[in-house]
Amino acid sequence: MIPFNKPYLTSKELIYIKQAVEEHGHISGNGVFTKKCQSFFEQSWGFKKCLLTTSCTDALEMCALLLNIEPGDEVIMPSFTFVSTAIAFIRQGAVVRFVDSRTDHPGMNEHMIEELITPKTKAIVVVHYAGVACDMDTIMDIAVRYNVKVVEDAAQAIDSYYINSKGKKQALGSIGHLGCFSFHETKNIQCGEGGMLCINDEQYIQRSEVLWEKGTNRAEFFRGEIHKYGWVDIGSSFLPSEINAAFLWAQLENLEAIQSKRKLIWEHYSEALSQTFSLPFIPQYATNNAHMYYVLCSTLEERTDFIAKMKKQGVHPVFHYQSLHVSEFYKHKHDGRLLPHADRYTDCLVRLPLFYEIDENKVIEAVLNCY
Amino acid sequence: MIPFNKPYLTSKELIYIKQAVEEHGHISGNGVFTKKCQSFFEQSWGFKKCLLTTSCTDALEMCALLLNIEPGDEVIMPSFTFVSTAIAFIRQGAVVRFVDSRTDHPGMNEHMIEELITPKTKAIVVVHYAGVACDMDTIMDIAVRYNVKVVEDAAQAIDSYYINSKGKKQALGSIGHLGCFSFHETKNIQCGEGGMLCINDEQYIQRSEVLWEKGTNRAEFFRGEIHKYGWVDIGSSFLPSEINAAFLWAQLENLEAIQSKRKLIWEHYSEALSQTFSLPFIPQYATNNAHMYYVLCSTLEERTDFIAKMKKQGVHPVFHYQSLHVSEFYKHKHDGRLLPHADRYTDCLVRLPLFYEIDENKVIEAVLNCY
Numbered sequence: 001m002i003p004f005n006k007p008y009l010t011s012k013e014l015i016y017i018k019q020a021v022e023e024h025g026h027i028s029g030n031g032v033f034t035k036k037c038q039s040f041f042e043q044s045w046g047f048k049k050c051l052l053t054t055s056c057t058d059a060l061e062m063c064a065l066l067l068n069i070e071p072g073d074e075v076i077m078p079s080f081t082f083v084s085t086a087i088a089f090i091r092q093g094a095v096v097r098f099v100d101s102r103t104d105h106p107g108m109n110e111h112m113i114e115e116l117i118t119p120k121t122k123a124i125v126v127v128h129y130a131g132v133a134c135d136m137d138t139i140m141d142i143a144v145r146y147n148v149k150v151v152e153d154a155a156q157a158i159d160s161y162y163i164n165s166k167g168k169k170q171a172l173g174s175i176g177h178l179g180c181f182s183f184h185e186t187k188n189i190q191c192g193e194g195g196m197l198c199i200n201d202e203q204y205i206q207r208s209e210v211l212w213e214k215g216t217n218r219a220e221f222f223r224g225e226i227h228k229y230g231w232v233d234i235g236s237s238f239l240p241s242e243i244n245a246a247f248l249w250a251q252l253e254n255l256e257a258i259q260s261k262r263k264l265i266w267e268h269y270s271e272a273l274s275q276t277f278s279l280p281f282i283p284q285y286a287t288n289n290a291h292m293y294y295v296l297c298s299t300l301e302e303r304t305d306f307i308a309k310m311k312k313q314g315v316h317p318v319f320h321y322q323s324l325h326v327s328e329f330y331k332h333k334h335d336g337r338l339l340p341h342a343d344r345y346t347d348c349l350v351r352l353p354l355f356y357e358i359d360e361n362k363v364i365e366a367v368l369n370c371y
Numbered sequence: 372m373i374p375f376n377k378p379y380l381t382s383k384e385l386i387y388i389k390q391a392v393e394e395h396g397h398i399s400g401n402g403v404f405t406k407k408c409q410s411f412f413e414q415s416w417g418f419k420k421c422l423l424t425t426s427c428t429d430a431l432e433m434c435a436l437l438l439n440i441e442p443g444d445e446v447i448m449p450s451f452t453f454v455s456t457a458i459a460f461i462r463q464g465a466v467v468r469f470v471d472s473r474t475d476h477p478g479m480n481e482h483m484i485e486e487l488i489t490p491k492t493k494a495i496v497v498v499h500y501a502g503v504a505c506d507m508d509t510i511m512d513i514a515v516r517y518n519v520k521v522v523e524d525a526a527q528a529i530d531s532y533y534i535n536s537k538g539k540k541q542a543l544g545s546i547g548h549l550g551c552f553s554f555h556e557t558k559n560i561q562c563g564e565g566g567m568l569c570i571n572d573e574q575y576i577q578r579s580e581v582l583w584e585k586g587t588n589r590a591e592f593f594r595g596e597i598h599k600y601g602w603v604d605i606g607s608s609f610l611p612s613e614i615n616a617a618f619l620w621a622q623l624e625n626l627e628a629i630q631s632k633r634k635l636i637w638e639h640y641s642e643a644l645s646q647t648f649s650l651p652f653i654p655q656y657a658t659n660n661a662h663m664y665y666v667l668c669s670t671l672e673e674r675t676d677f678i679a680k681m682k683k684q685g686v687h688p689v690f691h692y693q694s695l696h697v698s699e700f701y702k703h704k705h706d707g708r709l710l711p712h713a714d715r716y717t718d719c720l721v722r723l724p725l726f727y728e729i730d731e732n733k734v735i736e737a738v739l740n741c742y
Contacts, residue, residue, distance in 0.1 A: 007396060008392065009389070009392055014385045017385060018385060021380050025374060025377045027556045027562075028563055028564055054426070054429075054564070057585060057608035058425075058607070083586055083587060086602075087585055087607065088607075184399055185399040191612065192613055192614040193400050193608065214454050215458050216454060230693050230698050231693070231695060233700060234458055235458055236432065237425070237426035237455065237564065241565070243562065244612060244614060244615070247614060329586065329605075
């Protein structure tokens with residue numbers, strides 16, 4: 001049987017957890033391994049300030065708090081995304097304006113954003129679906145012109161880039177005012193449940209540390225900048241345990257090996273299935289971090305049939321994302337616009353298993369048996 | 372050197388984490404170890420439904436969401452508590468009415484609650500300081516008479532009980548409508564950062580599962596009660612990784628040994644220091660779970676001097692909780708009442724190191740050298 005996903009130990013995860021307990025004597029948040037991970041991210045991809053979180057959802061919630069989202073504020077985001085993109089902002093009272101997907105890609109249609117901007121718009125949340133960049137120059141230009149903030153939901157986009165028309169290459173998550181990553185077990189780099197907030201606009205750095213540590217100025221205290229710490233703001237316990245950070249650090253040490261292997265698997269899928277399905281589209285301005293290999297069926301019926309046939313062969317592909325604008329929770333709050341491409345990807349997209357230790361030959365064989 | 376706290380491995384933490392990865396193939400939330408822990412808590416202490424969370428703060432936030440706390444709603448809680456007790460409710464817009472501590476104990480004065488109740492009061496949040504029960508009969512009686520809900524912040528109160536006037540013994544966290552625990556590294560049972568929500572009032576069970584899983588009805592789906600899951604409510608990613616649950620499960624398997632040892636250390640402190648300090652007060656209706664050993668100095672100056680002298684001897688006691696009503700964040704929002712006992716504990720309380728592998732003789736020796 002080939003499951004959809006399988007977590008793995010690169011080598012040192014358990015050693016580092018033991019070290020956190022026995023050598024550092026510290027397994028709550030913000031210890032040695034948290035700092036190692038955060039520095040690594042800052043140095044490798046140019047994020048101004050990184051804070052690990054317990055999930056990408058929590059990182060998105062920090063964005064909603066940092067941007068002072070209040071009841072009635074509007075936030076623009078794709079409909080074809082994980083529910084966390086929306087709930088983080090809705091928890092603060094935001095009204096979400098959903099954007100359709102592109103024709104050629106499940107990511108949001110950048111050219112449908114501007115028409116949704118109103119005086120109440122506070123933020124655009126872009127989602128780099130499958131780790132494939134949105135057209136960030138187009139989006140940042142809109143943001144500048146209308147003075148709204150941009151949050152990159154880069155949950156799937158670690159080690160992926162946007163290359164603008166002048167050839168400048170920027171890591172996803174480093175372009176918007178704020179960026180969010182996930183280290184959920186299905187991600188390239190993982191620690192079970194986990195996430196990270198990247199603060200690229202320096203005005204948010206100081207407050208982000210306060211929100212992270214339950215509304216206290218503990219971070220400043222530990223840096224010796226103040227002589228006593230206390231309660232100064234709202235916040236939550238956004239920081240993860242050192243147990244998770246230690247696990248993540250072991251994965252990061254193996255980043256190159258993980259990424260090389262995933263890219264090989266992705267290329268193998270791409271070559272073997274090019275006669276059966278059209279290849280996942282990657283725009284010129286985007287790179288491929290091999291987070292996901294998806295195929296598109298023509299109809300919901302075909303997809304249902306395909307998944308069933310795959311399962312019969314012991315292979316477990318999955319579909320995902322139900323357009324949020326037609327969900328039970330939001331359908332009566334949505335403004336009524338049709339978002340046909342989001343609905344099409346909802347019905348037709350299938351993700352093939354893709355994990356570090358996979359034997360993708362068996363998946364390919366199973367797919368070819370179906371067609 | 373004896374630190375204030377030191378986490379420890381009981382024996383199987385790393386084995387269970389390995390098992391989660393390699394045997395279960397599942398390190399995101401709500402896997403085998405999460406269910407094991409939750410069932411153990413439900414069966415051992417009579418909580419109706421348990422959900423592990425990433426922190427006690429998050430469990431408290433779930434309470435605020437379940438109770439539909441809205442801007443302007445009032446919540447009553449002690450001032451002498453951790454900031455999380457307050458921020459979880461304030462994040463939803465609550466106005467907090469702070470209660471003073473008791474004369475004989477840092478816990479809230481149960482007899483000062485009723486006068487704070489107004490038509491806007493939605494909840495009373497009790498904090499079982501040091502794992503020592505508040506007088507729950509008194510509090511539940513007020514709650515019934517005024518139709519407000521009771522949340523037990525039992526962060527420190529695992530394996531501790533309230534015994535009412537009729538001799539009925541009830542686990543802390545199982546008496547209020549909702550209860551919250553912490554598994555932070557300083558707690559008796561730990562997983563770095565972690566918590567748990569206990570739902571004792573059945574009306575909240577179904578929605579708690581939805582909030583826990585990002586506003587989706589995924590739990591019902593996996594139980595086969597519905598055939599498709601989707602977005603139905605607000606929520607967050609409150610559930611912890613199986614990595615943390617596996618760690619916690621190893622600790623729970625050693626609960627008896629941990630509790631016996633902590634109680635011995637506590638008794639040892641109590642005997643050895645009874646001539647120097649008055650003993651921590653434990654009311655007749657409360658049990659002692661040996662979470663904390665604290666002593667009370669007479670003044671802030673004495674405490675500062677005492678802590679300095681202890682540190683010179685290589686022992687690290689800590690003071691804690693700054694009265695929340697005088698904090699930078701809340702002092703202008705507080706209603707102006709003086710809370711002198713909360714302020715006294717803020718100035719005078721010192722926690723001695725207390726952890727599984729401690730050599731408490733050295734701490735006792737250091738204390739006696741100071742007096």
